[in-house]
Amino acid sequence: MSPDAVKNEDGKERNPFPNSFTDEFRYTIDHRGRVNFPAPFRRALSDESKDRVIVARGMDGCLLVFPKDVWEQRRRDFNKTPYSPQQQRRLQRLLSFGAKESAFDGQGRITLTPRLIELAKLKKEVLIVGMGDRVELWNPDIYEQYISESDQTVESILEEYLTRPGTDMGESADKAV
Amino acid sequence: MSPDAVKNEDGKERNPFPNSFTDEFRYTIDHRGRVNFPAPFRRALSDESKDRVIVARGMDGCLLVFPKDVWEQRRRDFNKTPYSPQQQRRLQRLLSFGAKESAFDGQGRITLTPRLIELAKLKKEVLIVGMGDRVELWNPDIYEQYISESDQTVESILEEYLTRPGTDMGESADKAV
DNA sequence: GCTCATTACCCACCATTACCCACATTATGG
């Protein structure tokens, strides 16, 4: 499966990795709760989600930003879970609890509600971390703390996976065009 | 045309070993944090990642440079690990910690952030080492130090693997003489 | 209906970045 894409009909080059977010940015929140959304991430957004994202509570004290189409997909996925309809509804509500849909302003920023800011204990600065098809917002201090708590075991696991040449887990060799 | 490229039927150059990096290079970082990326390595990049790489923290004090498609593959692989969701999240975050996506400029250079430069203790010079599907950046002094620390055990292991049958060279070397 | 608080849209500034050109040096080919 490579949803990788096609060029646009207007000939403009499109991102070959839609909704794929990598690396970190450090921005400031202004007194109105506005946070810049990294320009590379904006460009990486799929056409369907060009201007709309959902900000929700994340795990371990961060906030999550989903492109709208990814969010909808997640929501639909709950219906495929083996749980009862009651439990599925509960899952959906937990997911949406505190979530806020947000649009970009002319400068590419989103506005966080006071509630979300409080949930993530955000102060003046935000760390924005690309995590594949979603983006995490962190209080930099908490993130630092979280990272430093990683024990030796996790780090050696990471090391092993990083150092492993090519991956035998995923299918490789589908490079032909 | 370069010796490490072959021609496709359509006449375009294509590398027979995409995302395969060998050999060492020694370059300088300029005052803007720009480092040249070896021309043979640029040619070795897969078509998908021709223009984009990710620079991340590596083990033992070096930096890692991944072609974007390799990086994405690694990231997806974490979700297939037998570990708990919490651990998977931690792995993903550890992987992304400090990571920066970068594009090549017209001269084939990437720019390193001050943070990455500091992490790897890079001064004026960088040693660039091909390590299979990824590339390592080293402070040459630290690399030298690291190599010299290899003890007798490691060296004898290397010796054994170098001379072990399994390659034509090793085999014939064993039987000849 | 009116007022006030909140939100959304707009413009302005400026540091940083990316793009461009220039040149020195090395490899390549005749």
Added chain:
DNA sequence: CCATAATGTGGGTAATGGTGGGTAATGAGC
């Protein structure tokens, strides 16, 4: 041995991206 291309290094400059603030629309409360 010279000519030519390719590669590594440095720097100027226009464009982008991040930040702050003014002002018009929106909506809630009285």
